[in-house]
Amino acid sequence: MSRLLVVEDDADTLTAIQVLLGHSGHEVIPATDGRSGLRLLHQHKPDALILDIGLPIMDGWQVLERVRDISDLPILILTGRGQEREKVRGLRAGADDYLVKPFSRGELTARVEALLRRAGTASWAEDIYDDGLIRVEPATRTVFVENEEVHLTPTEFRLLNTLVRHAGNVLSSSQLLSLVWDDPTGLSPERVKFAILRLRRRLSPDTSNSPIEAVRGVGYRYRPPAQRQDGKDTLSFRR
Structure with missing residues (x-):
């Protein structure tokens, strides 16, 4: 049933x-x-x-x-x-x-x-992401940076949630267009570039130290604090 x-x-x-x-x-x-x-x-x-x-x-x-x-x-x-x-x-x-x-x-x-x-069987990604710097709660669409709530637009939330769920991995502009935008038809990679810039500013005034990095000629990735400091992958997901 x-x-x-x-x-x-x-x-x-x-x-x-x-x-x-x-x-x-x-x-x-x-x-x-x-x-x-x-x-x-x-x-x-x-x-x-x-x-x-x-x-x-x-x-x-x-x-x-x-x-x-x-x-x-x-x-x-x-x-x-x-x-x-x-x-x-x-x-x-x-x-x-x-x-x-x-x-x-x-x-x-x-x-x-x-x-x-x-x-078949539906998959769910409701797990809370928390790496000590950024906390993302998909069920409520809530984002915290250093325990302070940050208000994002729906597209900015989907972009951040996609990046943290692939933390450490580089996603191309084409992949991000497909995963984040409901209708990527006709949208250029420049759309991703400007969305990334806006998201960085939302997360921190100091964009030079943003955990969202551009990898020249490839795409973008999210690197959590521990990974940037010592290369270790210490991601945390909780319900």
């Missing part, structure tokens, strides 16, 4: 999905807004997410972005917005499939089951 989180603010639609997928043998966890959906996601670690876009408090695009920060969880967008540009936006933002309302019972069930077959 698969565990499915359904985030849908229309009560009738939510009830219909619960009944339909429940009869198909799935456990359905309901949520009626984006914020409670994220809370239940962290609590239950579902096998797949069915996500409406037009949600109160926090819309579906924000939820999708948050989920993709921490997991490759299969995501089916369920919405009344059927325009092609909306579908393209959803798929490029990290959704695996897109189903427009009104939908048939058979199609919803078939798409969910196909999604589960293709995806």
Whole structure:
């Protein structure tokens, strides 16, 4: 039996999905807004997410972005917005499939089951990163530098989280474009360069001593304090 989180603010639609997928043998966890959906996601670690876009408090695009920060969880967008540009936006933002309302019972069930077959077991990266200088908490999108909270934009957070998760390794501009930007199509390596510069300034006024280093002709890497001092890899991840 698969565990499915359904985030849908229309009560009738939510009830219909619960009944339909429940009869198909799935456990359905309901949520009626984006914020409670994220809370239940962290609590239950579902096998797949069915996500409406037009949600109160926090819309579906924000939820999708948050989920993709921490997991490759299969995501089916369920919405009344059927325009092609909306579908393209959803798929490029990290959704695996897109189903427009009104939908048939058979199609919803078939798409969910196909999604589960293709995806396998979702991986999660909620571990807190802490090297003594920088602390990154993906679940809350919180960053601390020397115990002082630093406020980053969503792109800056994804960039820093990606760099610390690959600490010590050099990532090319192309790799960073693919991992950090929802839609890297048409973006140049200069986009990465300027984002790195802004992130360095956010982390410390003294950018000359930044743990984010440029490797000429290759890319960028994050080197934690211990690694810069003595070459040892002493990274710490905690839940």
